[in-house]
Amino acid sequence: MRALVxxxxxxxxxxxxxxxxxxxxxxxxxxxxxxxxxxxxxDWLGDKVHALRIFPDEEGRMNEALGDxxxxxxxxxxxxxDTRRGNRPSYVAAAPPxxxxxxxxRFCERLGARRGxxxxxxxxxxxxxxxxxxxxxxxxx
Numbered sequence: 148m149r150a151l152v153x154x155x156x157x158x159x160x161x162x163x164x165x166x167x168x169x170x171x172x173x174x175x176x177x178x179x180x181x182x183x184x185x186x187x188x189x190d191w192l193g194d195k196v197h198a199l200r201i202f203p204d205e206e207g208r209m210n211e212a213l214g215d216x217x218x219x220x221x222x223x224x225x226x227x228x229d230t231r232r233g234n235r236p237s238y239v240a241a242a243p244p245x246x247x248x249x250x251x252x253r254f255c256e257r258l259g260a261r262r263g264x265x266x267x268x269x270x271x272x273x274x275x276x277x278x279x280x281x282x283x284x285x286x287x288x
Contacts, residue, residue: 148188148250149226151177154201154279158219160263161270168261173216175273178254179226180247181240188285189250193257201279209279220255221263221271222247 152174159169176196196218202211224247228236241247248265255262263269 148181148184148192148254148285149179150192150196150254150283151223151226152196152199152201152281152283153177153273154276155219156274156276158271158273160219160221161272162264162267167264167269168219170217170219170261172276174213174218175271176218176220176258176260177223177226178220178251179223180242180250181227182242182246184242184246184250184285186250186253189253190257192283192285193254195283197258199281201281218258218260219262220251220258220260221269222251222265 155170155173155175157169157171158175159166161167174196197213200212201209202213202216204210224238224241225236227241228238229240230236242250244266251265254260263271
């Protein structure tokens with residue numbers, strides 16, 4: 148399981164021109180699921196994201212965890228795109244929807260995250276704060 152985590156001042160997701168979720172200061176997480184991922188991966192990664200100390204403390208150092216800030220999570224199978232051959236990415240490493248969606252939902256529940264619409268074509272808007280962007284993977288990947 149992969150999570151591209153971005154610290155944001157605000158973020159939103161729209162489907163067909165309608166905003167379906169939005170947050171203020173917090174994290175935008177793009178989440179990809181691969182074959183072999185299980186509930187434990189979702190739990191571990193959710194806990195890791197929640198504990199990341201990437202927010203500024205009183206001295207301006209990145210030393211505070213998420214706390215009461217918000218999370219917006221968007222499913223992102225393209226995080227498993229493979230471009231080693233040719234110019235058209237291969238997505239065979241991405242888990243099929245029947246495996247990915249329950250794990251995406253579990254990850255979101257673990258964080259109390261607002262969500263995009265699984266499997267939909269979405270427009271994601273964000274203001275990256277810092278910028279701070281991290282790529283996390285569950286153990287064993």
